[in-house]
Amino acid sequence: MWSSNSDRLGWYQRYLSGIKAYHDMKVIDIQKCEDILFTILDRVQQQDYRFQVDYSRAHACFDYTIRTQFDELDMEVCLWFNDLSLRVEESCDTPYIADGISHQAVPKKGVAYLTVPKESESKWTGSDIFHPLPESSQCCGHIVPGRVINVLKELLKGAIVYCQQNNFINPGDVNAFLLNFDGPRLTLVLRNVTKPLRVNIIPVLRRATAKLLENGFQNGHSFPETTSQTTPENLDISNGTYYRWRFCFERPMWKLLEKADADGGHRLDSLCLLDRIKTDHWLPGEHKRGITFNMLKMVLLWAMKFFPAPEDWIDLESSVYRVVVVLLRCLALQNLPNYFMHEINLFQEDFQAQFDFQAIYEKVEQFADTPEKFLQIHLTHLLPAPRQHIDSYLKMLLQIQDNEGLYWNTAYFDIILNKFQVYHVPDADRIGAMQLAWAKTTKLVTDEGCSS
Missing domain, CATH: 1.10.1410 (Poly(a)-polymerase, middle domain)
Known part of the structure; x- marks a missing residue:
C-alpha cells in the first residue's frame, strides 16, 4: 500500500503497471474484431479493386501498445487509383452543385480537393466517383469523396450479406444499421467479448510523408505562426465533407513516436x-x-x-x-x-x-x-x-x-x-x-x- 511521500515515483509506476495488467487481453479481443473486418473488406476488394485491404495496419498496431480503452476503432481502406497525375489542391476556382448536396468553396486549412488534370480526363469520364467541371476550370473535374463513400457503403452491405450466407462470419458478429445514415462516416458495430465495438471504415489515399516529417519535426518557430512548409502532396487524405478530402496525420505521428x-x-x-x-x-x-x-x-x-x-x-x-x-x-x-x-x-x-x-x-x-x-x-x-x-x-x-x-x-x-x-x-x-x-x-x- 502507498503510505508515504517517499514513494512518490512508485505510485506512478504502480498505476502504469495496473493499466497494463489486462492490456494484452483487450488487444486480443480487438484483433478478433479485426479478423471479422478483414473478411468483409476482402470481399469488398474482390468486388472493386479500388478499395484495398491493409492487413499490416502498422500505425494501428503501434496505438494498441499505448491505448488503454477501445470503445471505437478506425479501419482504413486504402484507395488505389491507376492515375499518378491526380493532384491535391486546397481551393476550387469553380463552385458547383452535385448530387443535391450543398457546396461551400471557402478555402479552409486541413481540407482539399482531389483534382483530375485535363490530360487525364479520358480515364475518368463516366466514372461513378468523378464529377466533371466546366472547360473554363483549371482541371477537368474532381474525385468526390462523398461518392466514394456511397460506393463503399453499398459494397459493405453486399459483402456482409455474402459473408454471412457463406458462413465466413457468424450471425450477430456485425450490426450494419448505422450504414443506413447519410454522412461522412461509415460505421459498423461488431460483437466484442465485453461490449459492442464501433468501427469507422475510412477510405484513405496515401501520399508521400518523408518531407512532411522532416519539416514538421525541425520546425523551430513560435506558435501560432506556421513554418512547416507542408504541402498537400505530402499528406494522406481521407473523406471529409461530401466534396472535399481531409488531411490525415496518423502515419507521420506514428513515425515520430514509434522510437520516441x-x-x-x-x-x-x-x-x-x-x-x-x-x-x-x-x-x-x-x-x-x-x-x-x-x-x-x-x-x-x-x-x-x-x-x-x-x-x-x-x-x-x-x-x-x-x-x-x-x-x-x-x-x-x-x-x-x-x-x-x-x-x-x-x-x-x-x-x-x-x-x-x-x-x-x-x-x-x-x-x-x-x-x-x-x-x-x-x-x-x-x-x-x-x-x-x-x-x-x-x-x-x-x-x-x-x-x-x-x-x-x-x-x-x-x-x-x-x-x-x-x-x-x-x-x-x-x-x-x-x-x-x-x-x-x-x-x-x-x-x-x-x-x-
Whole structure:
C-alpha cells in the first residue's frame, strides 16, 4: 500500500503497471474484431479493386501498445487509383452543385480537393466517383469523396450479406444499421467479448510523408505562426465533407513516436498513463467532446519539441507533467495546433460536437494539482499527503493570453514545471532562458493584480 511521500515515483509506476495488467487481453479481443473486418473488406476488394485491404495496419498496431480503452476503432481502406497525375489542391476556382448536396468553396486549412488534370480526363469520364467541371476550370473535374463513400457503403452491405450466407462470419458478429445514415462516416458495430465495438471504415489515399516529417519535426518557430512548409502532396487524405478530402496525420505521428523512447525515457509511458486518466476522469459534459487519444499524441509531439533533452523524460512523474503542462496551455488558449500544419486546430473539427473547454481544463488542472487522487488503483491503497497546490499566480501564468506566440516555448513551460517542482534539468542555458522569461511573466502577472 502507498503510505508515504517517499514513494512518490512508485505510485506512478504502480498505476502504469495496473493499466497494463489486462492490456494484452483487450488487444486480443480487438484483433478478433479485426479478423471479422478483414473478411468483409476482402470481399469488398474482390468486388472493386479500388478499395484495398491493409492487413499490416502498422500505425494501428503501434496505438494498441499505448491505448488503454477501445470503445471505437478506425479501419482504413486504402484507395488505389491507376492515375499518378491526380493532384491535391486546397481551393476550387469553380463552385458547383452535385448530387443535391450543398457546396461551400471557402478555402479552409486541413481540407482539399482531389483534382483530375485535363490530360487525364479520358480515364475518368463516366466514372461513378468523378464529377466533371466546366472547360473554363483549371482541371477537368474532381474525385468526390462523398461518392466514394456511397460506393463503399453499398459494397459493405453486399459483402456482409455474402459473408454471412457463406458462413465466413457468424450471425450477430456485425450490426450494419448505422450504414443506413447519410454522412461522412461509415460505421459498423461488431460483437466484442465485453461490449459492442464501433468501427469507422475510412477510405484513405496515401501520399508521400518523408518531407512532411522532416519539416514538421525541425520546425523551430513560435506558435501560432506556421513554418512547416507542408504541402498537400505530402499528406494522406481521407473523406471529409461530401466534396472535399481531409488531411490525415496518423502515419507521420506514428513515425515520430514509434522510437520516441529509444533513449530509455518515459514519453510513451506518460501517454499511456494519461490515456487511462482521460478515460476514467476527464470525461466531457453531456453532448460535448473531450480529449481523444489522437489529441494526446499531438500534445506529446509538442512536448517532445519543447523538451528535447533525454533528462526531461528520465522518470515517469516528470514525463507526465511535461505532457500535462502543454495540454493545460492548449486548453487555456482553446487551441491545439496540429504539429505538422499549425493553422489546423484539433479542438475545432468539422461535424463534431462543441469541445468542453471549461470542464476539461478544470479536470486536467485538478490532476496537475493533486495527481495522487487520480492514481489510486484501489480504495485500500493509502495515498501520500498532497505534495503541491496550484496557487493563484500559477493559475494566471497558465492562462495568459498569447496572440503572438510569446509563451509557446521551452522557457515558458520550464517556469511552470519549476512551479510544479518537477524541472530537475541542470542546463545553464535553459535556466538562464527561464530566468529571463520569469522576469517578464512576473511583471505581467503582477501588473494584472496577482502577487506570487
